[in-house]
Amino acid sequence: MPSPRPTPRASQGEPQGVPIDARGPTPRSLRRIYDEHHAFVRRNAIRLGIPHGHADDVVQEVFVTLVRRSEALGEFRSMRALLFAIERRVCANYRRKLDRKAVQALPAAALLAVDDDGFDRIEAAHTVARFLRRLDEPRREVFVLAELEGMSAPEIAEALGINVNTVYTRLRAARQRFFRLVSAREEHHGG
Amino acid sequence: MVDELGSRERRYIEAYLELESHSSAAHGLRERVIAAAFAEAEPAGSRRRSPRRRALLLAGVGLCAASALAWWVGRTSLVEAPAARLPDQAPLIMRSDRPVHETSAVKRGDAKDRGAPEAVPEVAADVAPAASSTSAAPERTRPRATPAPVVPRVTERRPTPPRKPPEAAAPTLSTAEVALLDRARRLAQHGQHEAALARLREHASTYPRSVLATERAAEEVAVLCRMGSAAAESARASFLAGDPPQYLRVRVTKACPP
Numbered sequence: 207m208p209s210p211r212p213t214p215r216a217s218q219g220e221p222q223g224v225p226i227d228a229r230g231p232t233p234r235s236l237r238r239i240y241d242e243h244h245a246f247v248r249r250n251a252i253r254l255g256i257p258h259g260h261a262d263d264v265v266q267e268v269f270v271t272l273v274r275r276s277e278a279l280g281e282f283r284s285m286r287a288l289l290f291a292i293e294r295r296v297c298a299n300y301r302r303k304l305d306r307k308a309v310q311a312l313p314a315a316a317l318l319a320v321d322d323d324g325f326d327r328i329e330a331a332h333t334v335a336r337f338l339r340r341l342d343e344p345r346r347e348v349f350v351l352a353e354l355e356g357m358s359a360p361e362i363a364e365a366l367g368i369n370v371n372t373v374y375t376r377l378r379a380a381r382q383r384f385f386r387l388v389s390a391r392e393e394h395h396g397g
Numbered sequence: 398m399v400d401e402l403g404s405r406e407r408r409y410i411e412a413y414l415e416l417e418s419h420s421s422a423a424h425g426l427r428e429r430v431i432a433a434a435f436a437e438a439e440p441a442g443s444r445r446r447s448p449r450r451r452a453l454l455l456a457g458v459g460l461c462a463a464s465a466l467a468w469w470v471g472r473t474s475l476v477e478a479p480a481a482r483l484p485d486q487a488p489l490i491m492r493s494d495r496p497v498h499e500t501s502a503v504k505r506g507d508a509k510d511r512g513a514p515e516a517v518p519e520v521a522a523d524v525a526p527a528a529s530s531t532s533a534a535p536e537r538t539r540p541r542a543t544p545a546p547v548v549p550r551v552t553e554r555r556p557t558p559p560r561k562p563p564e565a566a567a568p569t570l571s572t573a574e575v576a577l578l579d580r581a582r583r584l585a586q587h588g589q590h591e592a593a594l595a596r597l598r599e600h601a602s603t604y605p606r607s608v609l610a611t612e613r614a615a616e617e618v619a620v621l622c623r624m625g626s627a628a629a630e631s632a633r634a635s636f637l638a639g640d641p642p643q644y645l646r647v648r649v650t651k652a653c654p655p
Contacts, residue, residue: 233431240427249417266430273434327412328579334413353402353410381402388406 230276239285240269246355247289253338253350254297260304267296286357287365294347294366337387341380348373349380574604582616590624615645619652629653 231239244265251264271292282288338346347366351357352373359377363370402410581596597617600607607613618636621629633653637646 233435236431236434237427240430244427244430252417262426265426266433269430270434325408325412327415330409330412331416334409354414378400381400381406384402384406388409392405 231273236269236273239272243285243289244269246286247293250290250293250350250355251297253354254294254346255301255339256297257304260300264293264296264300267300268293271296282364284361284364286355287361290347290351290365291367298343333387333391337384341383345376345380345383348376349384352377353381574600574607574609577603578609578613578616585616585620585623590620593620594624611639611641611645614639615641615649618649622653 247265247268248261251261251268252258256264268289272289275292282291338350341349344366348362351362351365352359357365359370359373362373366373577596577600581593581600584590584596585593594617597613597620600613601610604610614636618629618632621632626632630653633649636649641649
């Protein structure tokens, strides 16, 4: 099975290894980590089911936990894997407290955008958002990291603390579901 | 079939990523995060104490401080009482004949003038009537001079990191609001311009301060243009004069070429 396909996100350049010493981050190094990775943390919070209005709370909680748990730094080779490992727990706790009625809307800035060939980008984006919401947690995490972040299977395995083969199994299952959903939608819309 | 996503599925993903990229963090979040992280952080290498343990520690420190203060006050009383017999300390003893509230008021001023600690004259003045009985002085002064140890409440909760109110990060959107605008857009796509306009006006009356107001206005201008309405040109000019975002400007210009 081929590795998860790189996306533009992945080409932004991931520093090799966790770039801070084992004593934990200083305010300066935390600023650097924040600048490099806060967008990663924020968008994945939303993908993991946190509404936009609460995403910044999750970002804050993730970086606070990173400082608190500096002993975990040595266990990870990839900062993104470490941040995601923290984030999935933070999100799981946060979701329990959330009002279920909170809107899971995507940002409104690009609303009403349709391509020349009639492909409705907004509907497509909402389809992906709905797919992510309905996918079970283990597969969603793998799908997000592989297809939306372009992370490699070993890196995903490190972030989730699972075997690489499990990553591939979950990814295959998630892709199957996504493929079926897109096919059904295209048939319904006569695409 | 599912070893990799096909181009069709990839297009969906790209649409999602594109839309998602419009989302941005609240301004000033970075410094808030740094402040929260290091306000909460323990010194490097130390273990985090539980709230109960911390409360007990504070109670212990408070008791130690109170004991030290009591010891110091008692010792000062013992020293001051015999010293009160000395001629240069006479004014203090003289003032002790006055009512307590008066002596206390005067002695504070004296203490400051002499550069002495404020607590010392207070106790010395209070014990002055018993100055001849050195053994009784400390016993009389201790209960009064020793403050009750301040024991922090064990049930006190650990302060939480400073957090912005959840709603402050982004204006909230209701699902119904987005759905109404989507419905108007679909109607317009299917050529049902009147119905689309009705939806847009319903949106405007229901959500007059919507964060989607600019999108709504753009859609209205586009619908008017497609209808060939006489009001389209003025609506277009008015919309573009309002300095809308570039993507909406492009959209309106496309729908209503000048």
